[in-house]
Amino acid sequence: MRAPSLRLKVLESITDVPAAAWDALISPVAPPFVRHAWLSAMEESGSAQEETGWAPHHLTLWRGDTLVAASPAYRKFHSMGEYIYDFSWAQAASRMGVPYYPKLLLGAPLSPATAPRFLVAEGEDVGEARKALLKAALESAREADCSSVHVLYPTNEEADFLEGQGLARRMTLQFHWKNPGYRTYDDYLGRFSSKRRHxxxxxxxxxxxxxxTLRTVPGTEFGREHAKRAHDFYAATCERYSWGQVxxxxDFFARVFRxxxxSMQLVEAVRDGKVVAGAFNVVSPERLYGRYWGCFEEHPFLHFNVCLYHSVEECIRAGRKVFEPGAGGEHKVARGFEPTAVHSAHHIFDAKLDKAxxxxxxxxxxxxxxxxAEAEQLAGLKPWPLEG
Structure with a gap:
């Protein structure tokens, strides 16, 4: 018997699909940013809604009453919170008289981390499901008067697929700490020159x-004050810079912590019994993701200690393989974070703009x-394992 054909349903809220059905499409070791609870916290808290420039437009494929594939997607009315910078593309579109917004984005809001963008149930034909979701993205984007489709931070395999389907592939650098098998923090320091170790x-x-004093508070020990503290850290950093935007x-932090x-943790810096700085991190079995930091007092090297060194040691202790501290930050290279390519794929409907x-x-x-090559030379890490 032939299997029932797939039926597309575009969702205006992640809550329109049961959490269990959505999460059944996701590997247990996948980054938390594609889980139903994360996306729900984004949307239900008002952080990712049409009023803030993120209109939910999730693509779901159903076989009968069973969800078999999905892509988290949003119609975007600006380019903030993506960290794959296309502001110059929007400016070029304006000069050409081509509307650039809204655009359709496949990915998770405010989460610059590689994660699956085509979620497919076990037993389904992955290639066919991906093609069906991509077709749905392109067709529904046109119907919604979007200028383009952008898939941000797909896995390497998904990026290969998208390039093979004719989308323009873009590579961007992030800087990740990678654990080749360190047993102690001194093993990590041993890969640097004597001057750099000092x-x-x-x-x-x-x-x-x-x-x-630095300490890590796991999410399982959070109280109500931790959600407020995490938002205060985040807002303090956003408000410090002219380009920052809260x-x-x-309510997002309260919801996702609950x-x-x-999958949550806070790094807190405590001085005289008072929390003076901290960082909100997300964890998976194999990776640590640095998300937001902030400080209420200025001290030399406080940022490096809260956001880098303390968590590197925690990763070694926990045996995590990778620490992704977020977008940007060439200063991380000199501290052992290696240049790592992340991907995106793009299809612009206007032929002239697409060519440009x-x-x-x-x-x-x-x-x-x-x-x-320049970043690797600056890092100057000795090969692992160390000789002698």
Whole structure:
């Protein structure tokens, strides 16, 4: 017997699908950012809604009453919170008289981390499901008067698929700490030159000299005050910079802490019994994701201690393989974070604008390899395992 044909349903809220059905499509080791609870917290808290420029437009494929594939998707009315920067593309579109917004984005709001964008049930034909979801994305984007379709931070395999389907592929650099098998924090330090080791020890030791103690609070120990504290950290950093924009509401943190505490943690810096700085991190069995940090007092090297060194040691202790501290930050290279390519794929409906963007990406990619080589040289990490 032939299996029933697939039926597309576009959802205007992630809550229109049962959490169990959505999460059944996701591997247990997948990043938390594609889980139903994370997306629900984004939307139900008002952080990712049409009023904030993120109109939910989730693509779901059903076989009868069974959800068999899905893509988290949003119609976007700006380019904030994506970290695959296309502001210049929007400006080029304006000069050409082509509306750039809204656009259709496949990905998770405010979450610059690689994660599956085509969620497919076990037993389904993955290739066919991906093609069906991509077709649905392109067709529904046109119907919704979107200028384009953008798939942000897909897995490498998904990026290969999208490129094979004719989308323009873009590579962007992030800087990730990778654990080749360290047993101790000294193993990590041993990969640097003597001069660099001295620098890192001096920066790490600054916290104790300042009377600051660092601690990690797991989500399973959170109280109501931790959600407020996490939002305060986040808002403090956003408000410090002219380009910063507070997009997450306090209710987002309250919801996500309550719904998935096993995937949450806070790093807190305490001085004289008072929390003076901290970072909100997300964890999976194999990875740590640095999300937001903030401080209420300024101290030398406090940022490095809260956001980098403390969590590196925690990763070694927990045996995590990778620490992704977020977008940007070339300063991370000198501290052992390696240049790592992340991907996106793009299809612009206007043929002239599409050609101009593809020409831009060819030039951009030509500069990427030298940038990686320069970053690797700056890092200067000794090969692992160390000799002797």
């Amino acid at each position: 620098q890192l020890r001096r920066e790490r030791g600054a916290a104790a000299e300042q009377g600051i 997009q997450l509401t306090p 719904a998935m505490p096993e 963007i593809r020409d831009f990406l060819r030039r951009e990619n030509a500069h990427l390899a030298p940038a990686v």
